[in-house]
Amino acid sequence: MLGPPRRRRPAPPAATPSAEVAERAVAPRAALGLPPGAVPGQSGRPAGEDGRPRVVPEEFERPSSARVYDYLLGGAAHGAVDRRLGDELTRTSGDVVTLARENRAFLRRAVRFLLAAGIDQFLDLGSGVPTMGNVHEVVARSRSAARVAYTDVDSIAAAHGQALLADVPTASYSTADVADVDAVLSAPGVRGLLDLRRPVGLLAFSVLQHVRDDAAGLVERYVARLAPGSALAVSHFTADDGRATAHVERLTARYAHSAPRPRTRDEVARIVAVTDLVEPGLTWAGEWRPEAGRPPAPTDPRGHWAAVGFVR
Template identity: 85%
Template sequence: MLGPPRRHRPDAPAPAGVGELAEPAVMPRAALGVPPGSVPGQAGPPPDEATRPRPIPEEFERPSSARVYDYLLGGAAHGAVDRRLGDELTRTSGDVVALVRENRAFLRRAVRFLLAAGIDQFLDLGSGVPTMGNVHEVIARSRSTARVAYTDVDSIAATHGQALLAAAPTASYSTVDVTDVEAVLTAPGVTDLLDLRRPVGLLAFSVLQHVRGDAAGLVGRYLARLVPGSALAVSHFTADDGGAARNVERLTADYAHSAPRARTRDEVARIVAGTDLVEPGLTWAGEWRPEAGRPATVTAPRGHWAAVGFLR
């Protein structure tokens, strides 16, 4: 079901900074179960065990957050089932493209802020596909040598990320579940790259809504493993501004991994309570330190609460 890479809204201008460094992303053939060198429709020698095409995993029969998100951002790591849901979201739930772009724009501003504050290593939870203005691109654009360990539960995001970052000594991508703190912190992609005895920027952009249970407790367990001076940046899907958030929850209930659940401002405040928030505190993503000379990228309805804080 995973079709050829297709760009969403090819005529739509990408927001400044989004996708400027994006490689011409191509779905890795291995991820599609296609043996290297094979040409569809052409007979070849019988495949041996190592190259025998494998059935497409069940995961790909359902849309996933990482792939739908990639589609809405204009990336290329998605399949037909993701495009169908992305189109339905766009048709029925307001300007979700603006909403995901606003979240990515917050990601860029937050990472730039943390780089300027001296954070030089990042642990990114639920990273999604690492293109379209993701963390290592912001780091490179800032001419920094900071490191980023990406993590996500989605195998296409991970396969894509690992292929894309294979030659990058300052970035890694691990397939791991955010709810398993120990597994995340001991993943080779994390331990090889990050030194937890030094401050770390813990990034949780639009991922904690996929944690059904105690998200504040989960973040607390991560923060307990980091040294003072570390930072936390969070954005979180919400229904507080009304709009179509409940419709998004309904349409995405069948996601391959966990479906998103909107949280209120108070609930998100509890998630970031273990840090000292920098100005302007917990606010709408589009209103968090908009760039000088550029208007705040505020969508209506506004879809994410956002904050950045430092560990005491």
């Protein structure tokens, strides 16, 4: 559980891209004031038993999904290697920036919906860097005291996350592989913040494509550990539309962690089959309850299937 309440400060503002900050992000260890003895872990695996991020030095050498995505969204937590891949994706694979923005906009609408439905604690799998309108920022803007436990396998995203959330007592960031249900649920940042005897909003935005095997079975194992009344929100990278994904698979094979495996609508339907979906069901991310006056443009790439449901 949480310790005594700390003085609540507003969530850190979304990072603004500036040349200076972006260059600092090239050497995030120093920029974040992380200890020089950052503990290397097995590459791509969480390091440290306490769930606190230990930066894995090898991760600096290869682009990562979390940091390339942050770059596409206009954040500052990325390095030169990520920018190079982000630029290559933009050049060769269509409008991946719109695709990333559309996914993050779905995240915001889904979280607002779940808050309005009474969900007041969230477990976010594969969170990425928690800026540019991520979950705790939506919670803060909704003037809610909901708790948010972020998790990601990327040690650098996690280090940024912990630094950004140091003064946000209602949010935590743990390093854990989404494929390891026990590791995620027992991470101190999750166990110490969320009460799994009460409903939880399980969030899996654009992460399950990194689970190459049985993603539906994995989600079932999470859901089995959640209390009645819990909810699931999923967006999943797909090649069904084809326009934005021509070279994505080839280029992202360089990621420090697992490369994405796009799934078809039917495959994603099996992942969310453990829930009763709310309207409009499983749809393109941009078409899930779009804000009035802000429907997706017909020319927008459609790169993610999306759905929100309540666990049966």
